[in-house]
Amino acid sequence: MSQIDLTQTPLGADGSFEVQLAQRGETYRVPADQSILRVLSDAGVDVPFACEQGVCGTCLTKVLAGQPDHWDMFLTPEEQAANNQMMICCSRSQTACLVLDI
Ligand code: FES
Numbered sequence: 167m168s169q170i171d172l173t174q175t176p177l178g179a180d181g182s183f184e185v186q187l188a189q190r191g192e193t194y195r196v197p198a199d200q201s202i203l204r205v206l207s208d209a210g211v212d213v214p215f216a217c218e219q220g221v222c223g224t225c226l227t228k229v230l231a232g233q234p235d236h237w238d239m240f241l242t243p244e245e246q247a248a249n250n251q252m253m254i255c256c257s258r259s260q261t262a263c264l265v266l267d268i
Contacts, residue, residue, distance in 0.1 A: 172263035173232035183259040187211070187268040188230050202254040202264075211268065213254065220256035227252055228267035233260040 177183055181198030185205070196205045203225055206213050216224040220238030229252050236246040238253035245251065254266070 173261055173265060175262040177235075177260055177262055181258075183261070184263040185259075186263060186265045188265055189268055196258070201256060202258070202266075206254070206268070213268065215255055218255040220253050223253070225253050225255045227254045230265040230267055232264035234258070234264060235260045 172184060183196055184193055185196055185202055186193045187206075190211070192209075192211075194205050194209060196202050201218070203213060203215055203218065207215075213227075214224050216222045218225075220240060223240045226240070229250050233249050234246075234252040235258040236252060237256045237258065238246075240253055241251070252264075
């Protein structure tokens with residue numbers, strides 16, 4: 167039986183998505199009204215942050231799969247288009263699942 171690859175599936179209507187932490191082997195659901203950073207830090211994952219507004223670059227995180235929805239002002243348009251890193255304090259996902267290098 168083949169499995170659906172959620173990193174290729176478009177984000178559903180409720181705006182929530184899954185975040186898989188590749189190093190930790192954990193998966194979290196990010197609701198529409200919370201940031202990835204908030205969900206992870208509320209779960210006890212130690213993620214560095216400062217401004218929480220997409221400006222300082224402290225929360226820069228490598229993306230291994232899935233497509234981020236960039237809302238920051240830190241990455242250049244070219245860096246955003248590469249879709250291999252994101253600011254988890256404000257950016258979201260365009261796909262049902264993002265795999266992060268955490
Ligand atoms: Fe400053 Fe995310 S915490 S850009």
